[in-house]
Amino acid sequence: MNAEQVLAQPDATGEVGLVVHRDFVCTEPFVFDNGRELDGFTLRYETYGRLNSTRTNAILICHALSGDHHCAGVHSMRDRKPGWWNNLIGPGKPVDTNRFFVVCSNCLGGCQGSTGPSSVNPATGQPFNLDFPLVTIRDMVRAQRRLVDHLGLPELYAVIGGSMGGMQVLQWGIEYPGFARRLLPMATTARQGSQAIAFNEVGRQAIMQDPDWKQGNYLPGEGPRVGLAIARMMAHITYLSDKGMDRKFGRRRREANPGGPPFDIDFEVESYLRYQGQSFINRFDANTYLYFTRALDYFDLADAYGSLEEAVERVDSRVLAVGFTSDWLFPPEQNREIALALLRRWKDASYAEIRLDLGHDSFLVEAPELDRLVRGFLES
């Protein structure tokens, strides 16, 4: 076991505790699905817990569109923002870091340390920007496989992820049959539908029509902040639900602002959305947003393999697909369909539907039913 694998230890509070990221620098050439090649790439990642002596307790976590490698614990005493799945991952939690060695990497094409459009192209000394190769979900998974090999993992105990992360989970099962013993895709789809493509297109248009986008050639630290914020505000609505928003915000007003400009913020929900937009532009790269939404749009297992049944034919893992009743971005049916296709090919698959009214983001919230499901699936 090397040093990086024991870095993240539970602290006294029962949390993963302070974690630091590591960079995996792959110097082998990497050929993208579209035929383009890079001499190598970097994946930034974090690990939590200890690898066991047989190296068989590793769980890979795959992140969604706006996520990153920081899925559990906190980075430093100054940056106390916990990882995005901290409620699910940690000592004694459903993904129990006392028992499992958990790995999560920023996806290829990302902007949080992994190689992506904002990275410097060694050939030019300038950021790749739109010269970065188009990235697919399968590219992300094949890059993750190199990291997994680098960590010396002969197999994965499980691969877990929601939304775009769930697509990666499915692709792992198809690309490397049997390598992961368990697959746990949530709030996802085997095939991006028309409505989801449409929302992504509006977001991309908001970014690309912003004069500061400059055909993708904005300088580091600059870029289409207005367009990216609008894309994020709109997308954020699709992550919630009508009922959830009515419960959380309803028609509550902020303090009246009679002297203020017309059409300024009035309802709480407007203030919340603007905050979501503004905080996003400080942590996310607009070009990565274009690349990742296209990766989502092009994800269609049935088209790639002839049919969904043929796609899952190679899967040799136990699969639990999880849908959420109020998720209208990747509705329950689309998750159930994954399990049904597997069952039609006599695979070990099941489907669970969780009744939560928080929309697509339900997979990210603390919910006893989801906790029990994940814990049970990992113990099985």
Added chain:
Amino acid sequence: MNAEQVLAQPDATGEVGLVVHRDFVCTEPFVFDNGRELDGFTLRYETYGRLNSTRTNAILICHALSGDHHCAGVHSMRDRKPGWWNNLIGPGKPVDTNRFFVVCSNCLGGCQGSTGPSSVNPATGQPFNLDFPLVTIRDMVRAQRRLVDHLGLPELYAVIGGSMGGMQVLQWGIEYPGFARRLLPMATTARQGSQAIAFNEVGRQAIMQDPDWKQGNYLPGEGPRVGLAIARMMAHITYLSDKGMDRKFGRRRREANPGGPPFDIDFEVESYLRYQGQSFINRFDANTYLYFTRALDYFDLADAYGSLEEAVERVDSRVLAVGFTSDWLFPPEQNREIALALLRRWKDASYAEIRLDLGHDSFLVEAPELDRLVRGFLES
């Protein structure tokens, strides 16, 4: 009967035929809900069919956010675009212009000939822009009442409308009890919910953050075309449904464009949305979009009258509320709730739910079940 009332006559094809609009210029002062006053206003309107001798066969049609006064027939041999509800309104159609005298006006605050933010303020000789008073649904209805009085209509046989038009229908019933004998609100709500406000806010932000918006002071013919197109593209998705879009567009691709710019149109649904955005900016004023979306957001009958039951207490009309199963902008429940509140106050109300998978826009499409429902309600 005056000349304007007989202008639109059925032609040989069974359509309303060529129609021309009229301008009703009201020279009486008008006090808006927010206390601001204008010396008068203009409403542009169309009529179809003939007023009967007792003047009791008039039906008022109320339009939605992006609609206008041109709801049936065609304007000229050169402009063959039929009215937006031409499938429902015409000789022998459910709103039968052989039998009814149909009136439809562009709402106060609009941009298709009625007084709105793009109209010239007589006091300054410049467009009102954001100096136009904030418009409410009730303001729209009270302006329409002046037109109805001008036309010499002692009562209305019915008031019909969907979406924002449905809100006006409800407000007509409350504001002028018994004046309309029948109210037919469709695909609407008595209270704009949090999600609908959120989508409107993103649209407004897209407009207001466009540098060409210029704090609302763009010149006539100019304006935030990019922002307005993005607002429209996004809103258009909310008018459709997941299933409807999958059936209409699925994941169909346009011709491959390998030499084209990256992230250009690839899927049919993207092309459709961009067309919707582009055609909208040529016919709609961005400031009116701000005003109308705010009118929607502020519509809350329960808040305005204490409760929904108290709001509908004054209604003295037969009411049929119609919801559409796939409408997720103003879901069926919100339409059923209107009828239930009326029934709790022993009003003559019913609710019909139509199974169509075209989303919010279902009320605009030709559907035998809706036709029968409207015809039956008007014959009752």
